[in-house]
Amino acid sequence: MxxxxxxxxxxxxxxxxxxxxxxxxxxxxxxxxxxxxxxxxxxxxxxxxxxxxxxxxxxxxxxxxxxxxxxxxxxxxxxxxxxxxxxxxxxxxxxxxxxxxxxxxxxxxxxxxxxxxxxxxxxxxxxxxxxxxxxxxxxxxxxxxxxxxxxxxxxxxxxASNTGTAQRPWLFKFWVLIFAAVYVQLILGAIVRHTSPSHAVVFHVIWAFVVIGLIFLGVRAVLVTLPERQGPARTALTLGLLVIVQFFLGLGAFLYTQVLAHGYAPRTAEIFFASAHHTNGALVLALSLLLTLQVRE
Amino acid sequence: MKKFMFVLMAGLFVCSQAALAGNVTGSAAFSGTAPAKTEIVMAADPTCASLHTEPVYTEEAVVNSNNTLKNVFVYVKTGLEGKTFPAATTPVSFDQNGCHYMPHVTGVMVGQPLEIINSDSTLHNVHSLAKESKEFNLGMPIKGMKIKKTFEKPEIMVKMKCDVHPWMNAYVGVVSNPFFAVTGEDGSFEIKDLPAGTYTLAAWHETFGEQTAEVTVADGQPATANFSFSG
CATH class of the missing domain: 1.20.120 (Four Helix Bundle (Hemerythrin (Met), subunit A))
Structure with missing residues (x-):
């Protein structure tokens, strides 16, 4: 040390x-x-x-x-x-x-x-x-x-020397998988944002449920497996909270960009939901990576 | 002498063509409920806002007081196949004035210059969303700036927009002949000197879609084509 x-x-x-x-x-x-x-x-x-x-x-x-x-x-x-x-x-x-x-x-x-x-x-x-x-x-x-x-x-x-995952290699692999799943969701989100009309929105919505399920399983696994480590536990709880927020931001973004009629200019609510969903998605991706690195430590 | 004969023959040719052509007039009627007007908020650019003392409304559906539609682009859809027409050299004016495009709907021939003007003391970009011709996006930051652009292929319609001011949009009908018109404040139109023949005229509106009508032009006689849109 x-x-x-x-x-x-x-x-x-x-x-x-x-x-x-x-x-x-x-x-x-x-x-x-x-x-x-x-x-x-x-x-x-x-x-x-x-x-x-x-x-x-x-x-x-x-x-x-x-x-x-x-x-x-x-x-x-x-x-x-x-x-x-x-x-x-x-x-x-x-x-x-x-x-x-x-x-x-x-x-x-x-x-x-x-x-x-x-x-x-x-x-x-x-x-x-x-x-x-x-x-x-x-x-x-x-x-x-x-x-x-x-x-x-x-x-x-x-x-080479990590002790945490030496005993729990599955946890690190599981978080690598979760990070990959979130990254795929990011790509789908980018396709939805930059194509119109976008059929990718269907895949983005379906994949959202997969990602949410995986993250909650991953968060639970961290809290159960590494209760003594404050860093990963804190990251896991924050990530869980952000995913819940992301779900509701996604609902709002879907409603305003895909369902409701558009005006002559983007509305404030449309701008808020789409931008917040986009930025919070980046935070979810970043925290997924951080947690992956933390469980590997 | 040869020169005189050439001018005389050319004159006779033009006169004979005029005699075999006719004007088509008509209107674009509207029935149903007129869409509610949407007031434009120009607060994002104080210069734009300061140019108007009265409310400004969007123009996607302007119903005239006589229940006709303004900004309907009327053109020959079929009947001129195989005929070619030289592009007019007179530019069509397309002005950014009061942070608004004037006119909202216009027409231009393939190869005919579209003269884009910035009459405002704020900057604009003019962005053509042409699919058949080359798309362009030009900055026009200076008042009085003029740019001429042409379109390479016919297209109904080319959307134009200003990405700086999201309320600014307009449509340009690009056709391969000079026979087109846009309805005005009374909903009427006139297409001049259409050669004798039978045609399908189309009337395009950005909100209410496209209507067609058959019309026959014979021996310099005026013809009529009326369109009916419903909301």
Whole structure:
């Protein structure tokens, strides 16, 4: 057991800040889609040929999304460099560079959606990569966390010496399965959001019940199997709560986007439910990954 | 002398064509309950809001006081197959004015310029959702800016929208001949100089769909085609 240095603690706190900023970015992206503002700024990387166009109408949402994205890009670069020079573990460094690569690719995909006028395939890829990027940052923050550092475990060492799952390998495998199921749901959700009319909504709804069932079984398994470990138990309970919230947000989003007639512009309730469902879905995915990593520890 | 003969022959040809053509007039009647008007809230762009002192309504279903429909696009659906018409060179005006498209429905020939104007002191993007022609999305941030665009293939209808101001949308009918019209404040239309023959005319409305009518144009005689929509 080693005590984490002050630098490590600040690096961990900074990684949490980047995770938080990324959740905000995902929310901002959801608001762009919900406001149908994806093409409100027809050029890229500039906006109407400027760095800062008048923030009127839907330009506010699209250019605001670009500004937050730029900030997250810079935050990620700083995180990557900090890990590069402040950490010895090669795998953590690779993970940081992978996150950096993901955010650069994400920016390019964002530009492509504008230039190619929102082709569904690019938009769906952009939506999925956003949440994959969040997962990379969550994993990075987990490996930079004081308990993990205190245990003196690098990711490679952890996989070889973990004691929790050595006795319960099924629990880790089960959470890998749950994470995969949530990721599939994310892809289906992205297809629903970026195609119209979308038949994928049927699969998205059916698969939601599968995911809810799996998560509740997984949460129960964690609480029963690892009652002595506060971290996984806390994550499991939060995840269970978020899944319940997600179910009701999904109902609202379904009602407003698929059932009720549309007005000349998206309604406030439609924007709220669709964006909140989208962002909460990202949190469910991120917590599923966190719990998977925690039970593996 | 040769030049004079050429002009004379050309003149005779034009006159003979006119004599063998006729005007088609008619109207788009509406029966049933007129849809409730939806007031547009322009608060998202203070410049747009400041341009109006009176309420502004959406135009997806404008019923005139004489129970006719405004913004119905009337065009020749069949009867002109095999005939080609050179694209008109006069641009069709399509103005962004008061954060509204003017007109809401218009028509243009394949290859004819559509002159898109920004008369507002706020920025717009004009986004064509054409399926048959190349889709485009252009920024028009400056008041007085003009852009000319053409469409490569016929299409009923091409939706135009401003993604900055979600209430702004309009429709452009793209046809391969000059015989089309849009109903106005009295619901009437006139298609001029349609060559003699039998045609199917179609009347398209964004909310009430499409109606068709058979019409025969003979020896320069006026013809009538009326359409009836119900709500």
């Amino acid at each position: 080693t005590s984490p240095s002050s630098n490590s603690i600040w690096l961990y706190r900074y990684s949490l800040l980047v995770v938080f900023a990324t959740v905000l970015l995902i929310l901002a992206g959801g608001l762009v889609t919900s406001h149908e503002a994806g093409l409100a700024v027809p050029d890229w990387p500039l906006s109407y040929g400027q760095m800062m166009p008048p923030m009127v109408g839907n330009v506010f949402w699209e250019h605001g999304h670009r500004m937050i994205a730029g900030t997250v890009g810079i935050l990620t670069l700083v995180l990557t460099l900090w890990v590069q020079f402040g950490k010895k573990c090669a795998r953590i460094k690779k993970l940081a560079w992978l996150a950096m690569g993901a955010v650069v690719l994400q920016a390019l995909l964002g530009g492509l959606t504008v230039i190619l006028l929102l082709p569904p395939a690019v938009s769906i890829f952009h939506a999925c990569l956003a949440q994959t990027f969040l997962c990379l940052l969550v994993a990075l923050a987990f490996f930079l966390s004081p308990p993990f550092v205190s245990a003196g475990l690098a990711p490679a060492a952890a996989s």
